[in-house]
Amino acid sequence: MSISISMILDTRRIKKSDKYPIKLRVTLLRAPKYYQTIFNLSKDEWAKLSAPRVSGELQIVRDKLKEIEQKSSIAAREIIPFEFAEFEETFIQTVPEFRIRKNKASSNRQNYLDDFDYTPFHKKFPILTQEVGKPGMISRAYLIYIKRLLRQNSIGTAILYVGSYLSLTKFGGDVPFTKITVAYLTDYENWLRDRNISKTTMGIYIRPLRTLFNEAIEEGIIKREKCYPFGKRKYRIPTSRNVKKALDLDEIKKIYYYQCDPKNESEQRAKDFWLFSYFANGMNPKDIALIKYKNIHDDFLVFDRSKTEHHFRSDPKPISVFISDEMKEIMERWANKDKSPNNYIFPILELGVTPLRQYELIQLFVRSINDWMDRIVKNLGITRKATTYVARHSFSTVLKRSGASTEFIQNALGHTDVKTTENYLGSFDNDVIKQYAGRLTSFKAETQQNEPA
Numbered sequence: 001m002s003i004s005i006s007m008i009l010d011t012r013r014i015k016k017s018d019k020y021p022i023k024l025r026v027t028l029l030r031a032p033k034y035y036q037t038i039f040n041l042s043k044d045e046w047a048k049l050s051a052p053r054v055s056g057e058l059q060i061v062r063d064k065l066k067e068i069e070q071k072s073s074i075a076a077r078e079i080i081p082f083e084f085a086e087f088e089e090t091f092i093q094t095v096p097e098f099r100i101r102k103n104k105a106s107s108n109r110q111n112y113l114d115d116f117d118y119t120p121f122h123k124k125f126p127i128l129t130q131e132v133g134k135p136g137m138i139s140r141a142y143l144i145y146i147k148r149l150l151r152q153n154s155i156g157t158a159i160l161y162v163g164s165y166l167s168l169t170k171f172g173g174d175v176p177f178t179k180i181t182v183a184y185l186t187d188y189e190n191w192l193r194d195r196n197i198s199k200t201t202m203g204i205y206i207r208p209l210r211t212l213f214n215e216a217i218e219e220g221i222i223k224r225e226k227c228y229p230f231g232k233r234k235y236r237i238p239t240s241r242n243v244k245k246a247l248d249l250d251e252i253k254k255i256y257y258y259q260c261d262p263k264n265e266s267e268q269r270a271k272d273f274w275l276f277s278y279f280a281n282g283m284n285p286k287d288i289a290l291i292k293y294k295n296i297h298d299d300f301l302v303f304d305r306s307k308t309e310h311h312f313r314s315d316p317k318p319i320s321v322f323i324s325d326e327m328k329e330i331m332e333r334w335a336n337k338d339k340s341p342n343n344y345i346f347p348i349l350e351l352g353v354t355p356l357r358q359y360e361l362i363q364l365f366v367r368s369i370n371d372w373m374d375r376i377v378k379n380l381g382i383t384r385k386a387t388t389y390v391a392r393h394s395f396s397t398v399l400k401r402s403g404a405s406t407e408f409i410q411n412a413l414g415h416t417d418v419k420t421t422e423n424y425l426g427s428f429d430n431d432v433i434k435q436y437a438g439r440l441t442s443f444k445a446e447t448q449q450n451e452p453a
Contacts, residue, residue, distance in 0.1 A: 003028055003076050007065050009046040010034070018042060022065065024072055024098075026087070028135065029144045029219050033084055035092050036099045039065065068097055081135045081221070116151050120356055125150070125162055132174075136221050138165070139174040141212040155359035164208040167192070177216055178227045180209070185235040199240035206237045245390055246397035247382070252278065254380045270372030272330045273365075274391050280321045282392030282413055285366045289348040289358075294341035299323050317411065 004027040019040040075091040132139040142165040149158035216222045229235045260268040295303045301321040373386040
């Protein structure tokens with residue numbers, strides 16, 4: 001199992017002696033836990049420890065710290081599977097150079113101490129306060145990953161992982177990764193199907209589990225060749241291709257020229273922000289809420305997608321959106337008058353709100369747009385939905401049909417994987433399919449024209 005051990009100078013809180021405590025940091029699955037030693041050093045003294053030669057007193061401290069670090073690494077490797085509780089009991093509490101807090105009951109539960117305050121999330125994420133299993137159990141893996149997402153302010157993704165965890169544990173309880181085989185996942189899929197769960201939702205539940213399998217393999221908890229159940233000739237996650245997400249130009253034209261009730265500000269606001277998303281490279285609502293005046297560079301909006309800001313395995317490029325006249329009109333109508341560089345362009349969020357409150361405000365923003373757009377399309381006689389998601393798909397589909405390359409659309413949408421863009425462009429309406437099918441027999445019309453009267 002991948003465990004990282006090192007000595008650190010904890011500079012978060014200075015002692016009365018103007019020195020800082022030295023702690024042993026033990027990291028499991030990227031979640032650190034700290035153990036305070038009896039040694040305290042200033043920043044200058046800590047820096048000198050790496051020098052070839054140090055004073056007699058510092059030499060003693062350095063030698064002792066190296067000894068503790070070496071012994072702790074050996075002790076950790078001997079605990080299979082590794083558990084902090086056992087490590088504390090068999091090593092930390094037996095070494096006099098560690099400060100042991102009094103009246104601290106030993107517990108088999110992993111607390112995953114770090115510097116982040118999860119208290120505001122306890123109500124929405126009950127897994128944060130529940131007992132979890134040993135390393136290698138899915139409950140432990142979900143907890144660690146959800147905490148990581150919360151630290152990155154990825155509230156929406158964390159909620160998806162909670163939904164996945166609740167569904168899996170409702171089916172089979174908290175189980176080790178080694179128990180989740182192809183047969184297990186097939187039974188789980190059948191269990192979901194018996195409950196009328198769609199293929200789309202199945203994918204939403206199972207994809208997080210696949211991610212956690214990959215994390216467990218990377219951390220050395222399991223071996224891919226022995227128990228990885230996903231892939232070719234193994235379990236394939238159910239997928240479904242939704243069709244008719246995009247509106248055509250005639251339908252978008254109707255929305256653009258739709259006359260809102262002058263007394264209904266909410267209707268006008270929803271229409272404007274839907275069109276703003278469409279004109280702005282299909283910008284999603286969260287990015288609309290987060291863009292600031294400093295993102296305006298001459299005639300362009302330049303920003304990083306919030307969805308890819310914390311992407312673990314990519315370096316996404318900023319998105320550049322030309323600010324069209326239509327977008328300028330919408331900004332004139334709804335933008336904040338205070339154009340300070342760090343102020344939001346639109347008054348959807350307030351500076352300084354908590355990540356959880358930010359998530360809630362964006363959800364309200366999306367719900368308001370979708371509800372009012374539902375009324376607008378019904379008034380226009382349009383039978384399709386016109387959600388914020390449809391605005392994004394409509395942008396990409398209209399571009400594709402106008403001759404834009406998939407690569408250009410990928411960059412415009414801010415996709416890190418071209419396959420995602422291809423999925424966006426994979427659905428065409430029946431009338432388009434019919435039109436292209438007709439071209440297959442276009443030679444008939446030519447033949448008829450050449451026949452003698």
